[in-house]
Amino acid sequence: MTEENNTAPLEGKFIVLAVTGGIASYKSIELARLLTLDGAQVQPILTQNARAFVQALPFQILTGHMPIEAMFPIEGGRHPGDMPHISLTDRSDLIVLAPATANIIAKFARGMGDDFVSTLLLSAKAPVIVAPAMNPRMWANPAVRENVHLLRSHGHLVMEPGAGRMARAEEGQGRGRMPEPSEILTEVRRLLLPEPDLAGLRLLVSAGPTREKWDAVRFLSNRSSGIMGFALASVACLRGAEVTLVSGPVSLPDPPGVRTIRVESTDEMRTAALNAWKNMDAAIMAAAVADFRPANPISGKQKKESGSASIELERTPDIIAEMGHKKGNRVLVGFAAETDNLKENALDKLRRKQLDLIVANAVSGEDDAMGSETSRAHLFDASGAEEAFPLLEKHALAEFILDRVAKMWEKNR
Ligand SMILES: Cc1cc2nc3c(=O)[nH]c(=O)nc-3n(C[C@H](O)[C@H](O)[C@H](O)COP(=O)(O)O)c2cc1C
Missing domain, CATH: 3.40.50.1950 (Flavin prenyltransferase-like)
Incomplete structure (x- = not known):
């Protein structure tokens, strides 16, 4: 570090x-x-x-x-x-x-x-x-x-x-x-640590992938497991925060003490997250939200004989950018999953979406964080300062991310 x-x-x-x-x-x-x-x-x-x-x-x-x-x-x-x-x-x-x-x-x-x-x-x-x-x-x-x-x-x-x-x-x-x-x-x-340092903090966490329907049985999604978001939610809860977790489809049980809302699509995640954001002091958006979805989903099942070989895609709404615009002096943390130019892309995202902190991790090669129990993360704050962590279990990384959130929240109060 x-x-x-x-x-x-x-x-x-x-x-x-x-x-x-x-x-x-x-x-x-x-x-x-x-x-x-x-x-x-x-x-x-x-x-x-x-x-x-x-x-x-x-x-x-x-x-x-x-x-x-x-x-x-x-x-x-x-x-x-x-x-x-x-x-x-x-x-x-x-x-x-x-x-x-x-x-x-x-x-x-x-x-x-x-x-x-x-x-x-x-x-x-x-x-x-x-x-x-x-x-x-x-x-x-x-x-x-x-x-x-x-x-x-x-x-x-x-x-x-x-x-x-x-x-x-x-x-x-x-x-x-x-x-x-x-x-x-x-x-x-x-x-x-005698006083739970996050007591009084109302925290929104998002986790997991989203699923974008193509037909009655098929969807587009990604490899996100939800482990990072669920770790953040349960550690924050143990440290005294009042936590709302909005999760896409994952196979993890609801963390005890956390209000958990399960959603499927980006639209559903957007509705749940923006609704919850109205009453929050901070949000950590760890979900791997789909950037694209099928433009014309089919209500029945696409037959292979009649099917077209290509799917037209359209952009999904940018949930965290919308939250950034309504941020005020609240704390907003995003994640960047990158295969190349980690720092450049993470800082660009941080600035475009008005984030206070971005957690960047690689999603290819040896340190691929997606679907894994561990992550080798880099944190960048709004001043561009970088903090590089060694390979850590996501639960341990959650503790360190929440330390930064606690500090920023304290400063804004
Ligand atoms: C290969 C091997 C693995 C062992 N693993 C454990 C274990 O996981 N938990 C345990 O209670 N005892 C385990 N034992 C038995 C303890 O090593 C043994 O009871 C020993 O007296 C414990 O000593 P200590 O408590 O002073 O370290 C293992 C023994 C061997 C040979």
């Missing part, structure tokens, strides 16, 4: 990241990166068994802190202070246990201290976030359920593991996957 415009919400916060011995421990390297990117000082600690899965070096390089791996001083160092399990817990604002094995969950719940991580947890003063990761049969085990229940009753935040593909494909859809690093980041922010 460039220094300019950089916000670091977790600046000044000291977080202990404890990594235990599961397959998902490689994901904690990404978590260390996200927490550091967010401004936190991160002290990694690894169990001996975690070291069977990951090396200490990436944690050291990403956080700038030497990971602690043992309870007692070992030859070669890696052991700051006399009683680091006490001094670290004195200093820490938060402890994140990710991934948390069934073993550490049991030790933590029952008050055991037979290694550095469990002993540190015994003397913890700060809140603890537990991000479990294990085989679904282990997660379903009654002893594990009981330990999780105990930890929750002790006031610790035990996140729900995700469903979906596990290390062993035959485990099917049971729960056990470690929550994604970006979801853990959201929980960290929620715990450490």
